[in-house]
Amino acid sequence: MARIGYARVSTLDQDLDGQVSRLTVEGCTLIRSEKVSGGSREGRTELATVIEFLRAGDELVVARLDRLGRDTRDVLNIIYEVEQRGAFVTVLDPHVSTQGPMGHVMLTVLGMVAQMERRFIRERQREGIMRAKASGVYAGGKRRLDRDRIRTMHADGVGPAAIARTLGCSRMQVYRVLRET
Template sequence: MSRIGYARVSTIDQDLETQIAKLKAEGCGIIRSEKVSGASRDGRAELATIIDFLRPGDELVVTRLDRLGRDTRDVLNLIHECEQREAFVTVLDPHVSTRGEMGHIVLTVLGMVAQMERRFIKERQLEGIEQAKRKGIYRGGTPRLDYQRVAELVRANIPVSEIAKTMKCSRMQVYRILKRPSLQRGPVE
């Protein structure tokens, strides 16, 4: 029987160390981690690896339920897959395990609450953005690419594919930037 820890954060600039430390303190001999959104299971290779290698009696340990996923159905499907392999799921905060029948009920309710909370957060965020737009103070998110640098490279007749390599982005992102009214000019392929 192995205790396998799984740590996840949504973005590259977030830190996994706190989760990893908690999982180590819980006696997880193996800890897999990744920096990817929990909105769906797509692209979560480390989680898939854990599920594939679970044996009867093993235990998948996470610090919080939302580390497994943000959608109740996804979380319940994941728990079901673990059970099919005769393995358990344990959440540290609050401490709940699928070892007992009550754990299943609590995890289901927690999953539903987490999903509902996520919807409320999105609604409040959208309301705040709309209010800021009405006041004329909303500027949108911070651009991840330097639009002026892209424009300079275009003016220097650098092909879009080369600009994408230089800027470490996709060609589609370059084309989107070039569609901006302030940067209108035909790209060179």
């Protein structure tokens, strides 16, 4: 039986250290982490790797349920996939495990709360953006890709897939930048 930790933050500028430290203290022998939104399973390759790695009797450990996902259906699907492999999920804060009979009920309720919280965050964000636009101070989000470098590489004959690999982004992002011109 292995304790395998999974840590996630939503953006590149957030820090994983607190979650990783907590998972280490809890005795996780392997910890995978990623910086990607928990709004869906899309792009969460480390989570997919962890689930694929799980064997019967293993335990998937997360610091909080919202690190596993922000959508109730996704969280329940993840738990189902983990259990299909004969493993179980443990959330550290609050301490809940699918190993016990009440664990599923608690995780379902916590998943619903995480989903509701995500909706509130998006709603507050939209309201803040609308207020900032109305007062003329909204400048948009921070650009994460060097658009000039993408255009230069493309002009030098480098293909979108190679540009994406070099810059650590998706091909779709490269195509969007190239369409801007």
